[in-house]
Amino acid sequence: MIRQAQPGDAASVIPLIYSAIGDIAFTLTGTTDPEQAQQILREFYEGRDNRLSYENTLVEERDGRPVGFILFYHGSRTAELDRPLVERLAANGQPDITLTKEARDDEFYLDSLAVDPAFQGQGIAKALMEAFEAEAARRGYDKVSLIVEESNDKARRLYEAKGYEADGQLQVSGHLYDHMVKRVVPVK
Numbered sequence: 015m016i017r018q019a020q021p022g023d024a025a026s027v028i029p030l031i032y033s034a035i036g037d038i039a040f041t042l043t044g045t046t047d048p049e050q051a052q053q054i055l056r057e058f059y060e061g062r063d064n065r066l067s068y069e070n071t072l073v074e075e076r077d078g079r080p081v082g083f084i085l086f087y088h089g090s091r092t093a094e095l096d097r098p099l100v101e102r103l104a105a106n107g108q109p110d111i112t113l114t115k116e117a118r119d120d121e122f123y124l125d126s127l128a129v130d131p132a133f134q135g136q137g138i139a140k141a142l143m144e145a146f147e148a149e150a151a152r153r154g155y156d157k158v159s160l161i162v163e164e165s166n167d168k169a170r171r172l173y174e175a176k177g178y179e180a181d182g183q184l185q186v187s188g189h190l191y192d193h194m195v196k197r198v199v200p201v202k
Contacts, residue, residue: 016145019071019083021060026080027073028056031066034128036163037187042066044103044111058099065095065125072145074129074138082129084142088155089117114186116161121195122150124160143176147198154200161191
């Protein structure tokens with residue numbers, strides 16, 4: 015069952031977020047210590063009005079716990095949603111860190127997606143993507159986007175099968191990503 019995420023889902027969702035974003039976690043948190051990075055991710059996830067918040071997340075629940083998640087927001091909100099992360103980095107002595115803007119202002123952006131390895135191959139990622147696209151349409155948006163690491167062929171195949179097309183590249187946290195977009199029909 016896909017549902018809106020809650021702060022109490024953090025114990026299940028944070029390891030999935032961490033696995034999905036890789037080195038980006040270290041950029042967002044200002045640490046290279048995996049445990050510390052996950053604790054900081056958890057603080058932001060449990061909070062409101064930031065990129066990583068449960069407010070921007072849907073989860074697939076099985077047997078009473080989240081086994082997959084999808085996190086998204088509109089590209090026009092990037093600066094607003096990144097502000098708490100940037101302020102935390104500055105307060106911790108890293109005022110010069112710039113977070114790469116991954117989404118364009120006219121896109122509903124899929125920030126991250128992951129499924130617990132024990133539940134992969136069951137169509138959960140596809141269902142979460144469909145829920146994301148339906149949410150974009152429900153909110154009246156006509157374009158969705160995501161980025162995929164250049165070397166992640168499995169994810170790229172999924173996105174291409176769902177109709178996403180590469181339209182550029184960007185570098186995030188030292189890795190090259192393809193920016194991919196898809197048109198959706200807004201609900202009137």
